[in-house]
Amino acid sequence: MRFAWPNGYRMAVCLTWDVDGESGVYFRFPERAERLLGELHQRLFGPQVGIWRILQTLERHGIPGTFFIPSSVAEMHPDVVEAIVAAKHPVGLHGHLHEALETLSEAEEIAVLERSQCILAKHCGYVPALYRAPAWELNRRTPEILVRHGCRSDSSLMDDEAPYALETQAGPLIEIPIQWALDDAEYWAHSRANRDKPLADPQTVLNFWQSEFDGFYRSGGCYVLTLHPFISGRHATMQTLERLIEHIKRFDGVWWTTLEAVTAHAEALLGAGTLPVRRSPPPSAES
Numbered sequence: 001m002r003f004a005w006p007n008g009y010r011m012a013v014c015l016t017w018d019v020d021g022e023s024g025v026y027f028r029f030p031e032r033a034e035r036l037l038g039e040l041h042q043r044l045f046g047p048q049v050g051i052w053r054i055l056q057t058l059e060r061h062g063i064p065g066t067f068f069i070p071s072s073v074a075e076m077h078p079d080v081v082e083a084i085v086a087a088k089h090p091v092g093l094h095g096h097l098h099e100a101l102e103t104l105s106e107a108e109e110i111a112v113l114e115r116s117q118c119i120l121a122k123h124c125g126y127v128p129a130l131y132r133a134p135a136w137e138l139n140r141r142t143p144e145i146l147v148r149h150g151c152r153s154d155s156s157l158m159d160d161e162a163p164y165a166l167e168t169q170a171g172p173l174i175e176i177p178i179q180w181a182l183d184d185a186e187y188w189a190h191s192r193a194n195r196d197k198p199l200a201d202p203q204t205v206l207n208f209w210q211s212e213f214d215g216f217y218r219s220g221g222c223y224v225l226t227l228h229p230f231i232s233g234r235h236a237t238m239q240t241l242e243r244l245i246e247h248i249k250r251f252d253g254v255w256w257t258t259l260e261a262v263t264a265h266a267e268a269l270l271g272a273g274t275l276p277v278r279r280s281p282p283p284s285a286e287s
């Protein structure tokens with residue numbers, strides 16, 4: 001069955017950025033962060049250069065974005081959050097130091113979530129209620145913790161191409177699915193640690209992203225592109241995004257929107273009893 005979009009739209013397009021900056025290096029490689037500068041400075045390209053190019057591109061095309069920001073990045077680069085909020089793009093939660101959720105106890109996970117809500121609220125003027133797990137990796141506890149802390153939606157899972165409600169003990173959480181092929185990191189994340197993996201040809205990536213869009217247009221899904229300012233805020237990669245935007249603009253009935261607006265629409269469908277409701281698989285095949 002086709003997903004029911006508002007106002008006669010046949011599908012939604014959400015351009016999203018995870019503004020990770022240098023945060024993940026401090027969490028994943030603390031010893032390297034103490035000794036070495038290269039990776040930290042590469043990632044600084046995001047908040048220092050990439051994000052400004054991205055905001056200009058969105059403004060030029062008159063389309064919105066959604067920005068997930070680790071709260072440590074908000075503290076280190078308050079001007080970035082200020083500019084995103086001033087341009088009326090919604091901000092979502094993405095950990096404090098881009099913490100991998102599988103490494104945290106429940107108490108630590110809750111402390112990180114509350115800290116990130118508190119810090120981002122100071123910078124945004126509201127408590128963000130959209131969530132994306134660092135590296136898209138939710139643990140079994142996370143959906144329920146998110147609902148208990150007032151989060152309205154998550155965008156980290158890959159089991160569909162349109163929003164649905166994920167059941168938790170605390171109530172439903174709207175899930176807006178993503179996928180590896182629509183993530184810039186898979187093609188262009190490059191550092192000393194993975195120099196064996198070549199950077200992808202931008203034309204190949206454009207073909208992939210356009211083919212996925214064409215399919216979403218036929219099926220009526222929610223096309224969510226996940227990008228990172230430090231990875232695809234450079235010239236050839238930004239040009240790929242520009243060409244994708246130009247391709248999509250040739251189609252009628254496309255809702256260029258944000259995960260905030262998609263969340264609100266999915267909540268309305270849930271209230272009307274017309275949003276699919278799903279459960280996570282059990283922890284073992286026997287249970």
Ligand SMILES: [Zn+2]
Nearest residue numbers: 018020134135
């Ligand atoms: Zn991230």
